[in-house]
Amino acid sequence: MSTLQFWKPGTSGPGSSLDRATETEENVVPSAPSSGAISIQSARERLPIFKHREKLLYCMEKYGVVILVGQTGSGKTTQLPQYLYEAGWAADGNIIACTQPRRVSATSVANRVATEVGTILGEEVGYTIRFEDVSDKQKTRILYLTDGMLFRETLVDPLLSRYSVIMIDEAHERSIYTDLILGLLKKIRRKRPSLRIIVSSATLDATGFRDYFCAGNSPDEATIVSLEGRMYPVEVAYLQEPTADYVRKAAETVWSIHMQQSAGDILVFLTGREEIERCLQELSEYLPTLPRNAPRLKVLALHAGLTTDEQLAVFEPADRGTRKVIISTNIAEASVTIEGIKFVVDSGFVKIRTYNPTSALSSLATVPVSLASATQRAGRAGRTSAGICYRLYPESALRSMPATTPPEITRTDLTTPILQLKSLGVDDLMKFEWVTGPPAEAVLRALENLVAAGMVGEDGRLTVVGEKVAECPVEVNIARMLFASKEYKCGEEMLTIAAMTAVQDVFVIPDGAAGALAELERRKFTAEEGDHLTLLNAYNAFARYGRAASWCKAHALSFRAMSRAVSIRAQLKKYMQRFGLPLESCQGDARRLRECLVSGYWRNGARWVADGTYRSVRGNVTLHVHPNSVLFTRKPRSGWVVFHEMEETKKTQIRILTEIEPDWLLKYGHSFRDKHTGVAVS
DNA sequence: TGCCATCAT
CATH class of the missing domain: 3.40.50.300 (P-loop containing nucleotide triphosphate hydrolases)
Known part of the structure; x- marks a missing residue:
C-alpha cells in the first residue's frame, strides 16, 4: 500500500503564504430553506452581500458599469436584483435582468428569488430560456435569462430598451454569448447611458473588465466592488x-x-x-x-x-x-x-x-x-x-x-455569430469592440463562409436570405438546406433532420455487453443511405410510438435528446412557416433528400479510398469515419459522402454521413465559383 | 478498424 507522497504548503517548503492567498476558496454555508417571511428576511441579511447593499446602490447611481467580484455564495445572483428592485430600478415598467450561462441556473435562481420576493414564479420574478418563457410581459420586474437569449433579444430590440439594469453573471466563464453581449452592451450604453450594467466575475478578470469598459469612455464609466464570501x-x-x-x-x-x-x-x-x-x-x-x-x-x-x-x-x-x-x-x-x-x-x-x-x-x-x-x-x-x-x-x-x-470566442467558428452581428448593423467587424478579439483569420474565414453560402454579398452586406437566416437558430449550412427543401419538395423531412443534427448523443451506447445490445437496437433504424436518414427514421419512430421515455430506453435512444429534438423541430417549423417554406414530404424519395443535404453540406464532401478512410474534397485530408456512423463498416456504393462535422481527436473524424453522387457536389461547387464572377446565388 | 470536454440559440 502506497502512502501519500504529497507535500502540503504550510507544513513545509517555501512559498506557502502566496499559495494560500490565491488558492483558498471561499464558500458560504447554505442556509436552510425557510417558509416564513421573517426567517427568509433574516437569512437574506446574513448573506455577505447584505452589508454592501448601500454601497452597491450608490455605485449603481454613480457608475455606468459595476464590476462585481463575488465569491460563490456571497448572494450576488439572488440578492442584488432584489436590492435594485426594492430601490426602484424596476419602476415605470423597467425590467432588471440577470443573465446566466446555463439554463438550469436561470431556472433555479429565478425559483428561489420568486420565493424570497413572495411571488408566483412567472409574475414579478420570471425566467426566459430557449423553449421556456416563464415570465409575464406586463408583470415581470426581475428576469433571469440565459446570456444566449439576451443576445438573441438584441436582434429584435437593439437597445434592449425594456431593461434598466442588466447583470451579466459568471462573466469570468467567458462563454461566447457573454463576450458578444458585453460587446453590444458597451455600444448600447453610448446610445442609452441610462442603462446600467453589472458584470459579475472572479477576481482574476475584474480589472480586465473594468479596463474594457473604460477604454474610450470616461474613467468613471466603471468601478470594481468586491464581496467576500463565507469560507x-x-x-x-x-x-x-x-x-x-x-x-x-x-x-x-x-x-x-x-x-x-x-x-x-x-x-x-x-x-x-x-x-x-x-x-x-x-x-x-x-x-x-x-x-x-x-x-x-x-x-x-x-x-x-x-x-x-x-x-x-x-x-x-x-x-x-x-x-x-x-x-x-x-x-x-x-x-x-x-x-x-x-x-x-x-x-x-x-x-x-x-x-x-x-x-x-x-x-x-x-x-x-x-x-x-x-x-x-x-x-x-x-x-x-x-x-x-x-x-x-x-x-x-x-x-x-x-x-x-482562452475565451471561447477565440476558439470557435464565428460564422453564425458574425451573421448575427451583421444583422445587428455591426458591419465593420474589425472596429467592433471585442472584450477579447478573435483571430483575424477566424473573422475572415467566417465572412468567406457567409459569402459562399449566399448570406452576405460581395459588398459585405447581408443578402435577403442572410437577413432571414440571422434570425433563425440553426447553423448556416442547415438553414441553406431548409431553404433548398422548397426546390426538392422535402421540407417535412429536412425539418426533422435539422432538429436531429442539432442535438447530440441521440444514441445511448454503453460499454460492454449492454453496448452490444444497444448496437443491435440502433440497427433497427439504419438507413443504407447513411446517418441523416437513420436519424430521420429514429425521430419518426419516436413520434409514432408516443414519445415515451420507456420506448427510448428499450431502443437505445436518449429520451432527453429526442425530446429536445421535438422542441427544436417545433421552433424551426415556425420559422419555415414565417419564411413561406412549404412543409412537403418527399414521400420516401431518399434521392431528393440526399440532394437537398448537399445544398448545405457541399463543402463537406469526402471520397472513399481503398484503405477504408476518406479524403476530404477540400484539402485532401485523411478522414476517419466515427464508429457511431452506420457507414463505419461499409463502403458507400458511389464512393462519395457528405458529412455534418469533422473533428480532430487522436485522428480526424467525420460524423453523421450520407452517401451522395459526386456530380451533386459540382452543382453547388460551381455556384460558389459563379459568385466570384459576379453571378448572384440563392 | 473503435468512440465527444462543456454549454447555448
Whole structure:
C-alpha cells in the first residue's frame, strides 16, 4: 500500500503564504430553506452581500458599469436584483435582468428569488430560456435569462430598451454569448447611458473588465466592488514529482485518502469518459484489499454522456460508513455542484476544443488547466467544511499554467455569430469592440463562409436570405438546406433532420455487453443511405410510438435528446412557416433528400479510398469515419459522402454521413465559383 | 478498424 507522497504548503517548503492567498476558496454555508417571511428576511441579511447593499446602490447611481467580484455564495445572483428592485430600478415598467450561462441556473435562481420576493414564479420574478418563457410581459420586474437569449433579444430590440439594469453573471466563464453581449452592451450604453450594467466575475478578470469598459469612455464609466464570501479553507497539496500516468495516480491517491483520512467524499477531475472508466477499473482492483472493518467505498462516474438517472446518482448521499468517490469530467467544475465533498483530486488537465480557421478543423485536445480552473476545482472541496485538494502535479507546474482559459470566442467558428452581428448593423467587424478579439483569420474565414453560402454579398452586406437566416437558430449550412427543401419538395423531412443534427448523443451506447445490445437496437433504424436518414427514421419512430421515455430506453435512444429534438423541430417549423417554406414530404424519395443535404453540406464532401478512410474534397485530408456512423463498416456504393462535422481527436473524424453522387457536389461547387464572377446565388 | 470536454440559440 502506497502512502501519500504529497507535500502540503504550510507544513513545509517555501512559498506557502502566496499559495494560500490565491488558492483558498471561499464558500458560504447554505442556509436552510425557510417558509416564513421573517426567517427568509433574516437569512437574506446574513448573506455577505447584505452589508454592501448601500454601497452597491450608490455605485449603481454613480457608475455606468459595476464590476462585481463575488465569491460563490456571497448572494450576488439572488440578492442584488432584489436590492435594485426594492430601490426602484424596476419602476415605470423597467425590467432588471440577470443573465446566466446555463439554463438550469436561470431556472433555479429565478425559483428561489420568486420565493424570497413572495411571488408566483412567472409574475414579478420570471425566467426566459430557449423553449421556456416563464415570465409575464406586463408583470415581470426581475428576469433571469440565459446570456444566449439576451443576445438573441438584441436582434429584435437593439437597445434592449425594456431593461434598466442588466447583470451579466459568471462573466469570468467567458462563454461566447457573454463576450458578444458585453460587446453590444458597451455600444448600447453610448446610445442609452441610462442603462446600467453589472458584470459579475472572479477576481482574476475584474480589472480586465473594468479596463474594457473604460477604454474610450470616461474613467468613471466603471468601478470594481468586491464581496467576500463565507469560507471554508481548502488546503492544497502537490505531488513531489510529475507523474507519467495521472489516471493511475488518481486511483492511487483516492485509495490513500480512503485509507488515511477521516470521513468525507472525494471528487476526482479527469478529462473524459475513457479516462474515467480506466480510473474506475484501477480502483476496482484495490477494493478486494479493503480491510473488513474499514469504511466502504462507493465509486461513481460523472460525465455529460450519462443518462439522467446515472447523473442523479452522484447526488445521493452514501450510506452510513461509506465514502462516496465521484470520478468526473470538467462538468463538476462549474456546471454541477455536489455537496459534501471534502477531498478533491485534480489531474490538472482538461479537454478543450479549438478551431483552426485556416483548415476549418476543430480539434479536441487534452491540455493543462488554467490557474483559474485549478482554483475553482480546489474550491469544490470546501463547500460544506474545510477540505484538501490533491493536485497530481508538482507545485512548479503552476508557473507554466495560463492564468485563465482562452475565451471561447477565440476558439470557435464565428460564422453564425458574425451573421448575427451583421444583422445587428455591426458591419465593420474589425472596429467592433471585442472584450477579447478573435483571430483575424477566424473573422475572415467566417465572412468567406457567409459569402459562399449566399448570406452576405460581395459588398459585405447581408443578402435577403442572410437577413432571414440571422434570425433563425440553426447553423448556416442547415438553414441553406431548409431553404433548398422548397426546390426538392422535402421540407417535412429536412425539418426533422435539422432538429436531429442539432442535438447530440441521440444514441445511448454503453460499454460492454449492454453496448452490444444497444448496437443491435440502433440497427433497427439504419438507413443504407447513411446517418441523416437513420436519424430521420429514429425521430419518426419516436413520434409514432408516443414519445415515451420507456420506448427510448428499450431502443437505445436518449429520451432527453429526442425530446429536445421535438422542441427544436417545433421552433424551426415556425420559422419555415414565417419564411413561406412549404412543409412537403418527399414521400420516401431518399434521392431528393440526399440532394437537398448537399445544398448545405457541399463543402463537406469526402471520397472513399481503398484503405477504408476518406479524403476530404477540400484539402485532401485523411478522414476517419466515427464508429457511431452506420457507414463505419461499409463502403458507400458511389464512393462519395457528405458529412455534418469533422473533428480532430487522436485522428480526424467525420460524423453523421450520407452517401451522395459526386456530380451533386459540382452543382453547388460551381455556384460558389459563379459568385466570384459576379453571378448572384440563392 | 473503435468512440465527444462543456454549454447555448
